[in-house]
Amino acid sequence: VDDYQREVLGATSGRKSSLRTAVEKGANLPDIMIGMRGQHYDERGDTMTLQDRCYIIDGLQRIAALLHYAETNLDEAKSLRIGAEVRFNTTKESEKELFLTVNTSRIPVSPNVILRNLRTSHQAVLTLYGLSHSDSKFALYQRVSWNQRMARQELLSALILAKVGRALHSPSGSLGGERVPTLAAALDERAKETGLNKFRKNIITFFDVVDECFGIRAIQYKEVSPQLKGNFLGTLSRVFATHANFWGEDGTLFVDAPTKRKLAAFPIDDPQVMRLAGAGNTALPILYGMIVDHLNKSRK
Numbered sequence: 001v002d003d004y005q006r007e008v009l010g011a012t013s014g015r016k017s018s019l020r021t022a023v024e025k026g027a028n029l030p031d032i033m034i035g036m037r038g039q040h041y042d043e044r045g046d047t048m049t050l051q052d053r054c055y056i057i058d059g060l061q062r063i064a065a066l067l068h069y070a071e072t073n074l075d076e077a078k079s080l081r082i083g084a085e086v087r088f089n090t091t092k093e094s095e096k097e098l099f100l101t102v103n104t105s106r107i108p109v110s111p112n113v114i115l116r117n118l119r120t121s122h123q124a125v126l127t128l129y130g131l132s133h134s135d136s137k138f139a140l141y142q143r144v145s146w147n148q149r150m151a152r153q154e155l156l157s158a159l160i161l162a163k164v165g166r167a168l169h170s171p172s173g174s175l176g177g178e179r180v181p182t183l184a185a186a187l188d189e190r191a192k193e194t195g196l197n198k199f200r201k202n203i204i205t206f207f208d209v210v211d212e213c214f215g216i217r218a219i220q221y222k223e224v225s226p227q228l229k230g231n232f233l234g235t236l237s238r239v240f241a242t243h244a245n246f247w248g249e250d251g252t253l254f255v256d257a258p259t260k261r262k263l264a265a266f267p268i269d270d271p272q273v274m275r276l277a278g279a280g281n282t283a284l285p286i287l288y289g290m291i292v293d294h295l296n297k298s299r300k
Helices: 018-024 060-072 092-105 111-118 123-134 158-168 180-194 196-214 230-241 257-264 271-277 281-296
Strands: 032-036 041-044 047-050 054-058 084-088
Touching (some): 032 092, 054 092, 111 123, 111 158, 111 180, 123 158, 123 180, 123 196, 158 180, 180 196, 196 230, 257 281
8 A cells, every 4th residue: 555545444433334334244345456566477277466566546445344354253254355456567656646536536426326226125215206206296296306416307306305304203303414324224214103104294295385385396496496405494394393283193294374374474585594594504503493483473
C-alpha cells in the first residue's frame, strides 16, 4: 500500500461497516485493482505468480474487511476469496492517477435505486412503490423517483417518501439518519405495528393534506416548491406524529377541516420558511416550532 491511499476505515459509533457486514454474510465482493511495478511472472498450470512488487490501487477497504474477518474466524480464513484485476508495468505516478480517476469519477448508487431493489423483501417499501406507480388517486402518482436521476416530471425522491413514512408512524417523528437497508427495516416495523393497510392509508392522507393546503398535483417545477422539500415534509410529518389530536383511536391519520384551513394559511412562500425548508437538519426544530405556533395561534 503506497501513500496515495486512504487510511483503513473502521466502524463508527460502535456500528459495523457495510463491508464488514457483507463479508460476514458471505457476499462476493467486487474485484480489486492491483498495480505490479514490472512485468515478471511465473505460470505453473492454473497458477500465476506475480514476481514484482504489487500495490493495491483500488480495494484497500475490501482487503482490510476480509483480513479482519479472517483474523477473527480462523476456520473460514482459507476459503476467503476476492477477484483482482492486475495491471503490469505501473509506477507510483500512474497508480496515483488511476486511484484518483476511480475514486472521483465513480457515481455512487442512488438510495432511490437501493430502495427500489429492497421492495421485494420489505412490504412497506413495496407499498410505497405501488402507491407511486399504481394508484392514480395518490397525490404523487408517477411523480416519485425510484431511479438514479430524477426525471423532469418527478417531484420527490423515494428516499424522502420513505423517511416521511417512517417519521409519520414514529412516536418521536424522527426522520432518522440511518443507512437505506436500516430505514427499510424500520419502515417494515412501523407498518407491522400500524397494519399495512392503515400505513398505506395514512401516507395517502398525509399527501392529500399537503396537496389540499399547498398544492402538489398542479406543480410543474419542484425547485420553487418548498412544500416538497425534505425538511418541510419531514417536519410536518413530525408535527402530526407527535400530537394525539391528529390520530383516531384505530391509528389512522385524521386532519379536520379547520386545521387544514389553518395549515393552508402557513406562510410557505415566506423567505425564512423557504430557507429553513432547504437547510440542513439544524433547521428542523425551528421549522417545527413555527408550524406548531402557527396551528396554535388564536386557540385557547
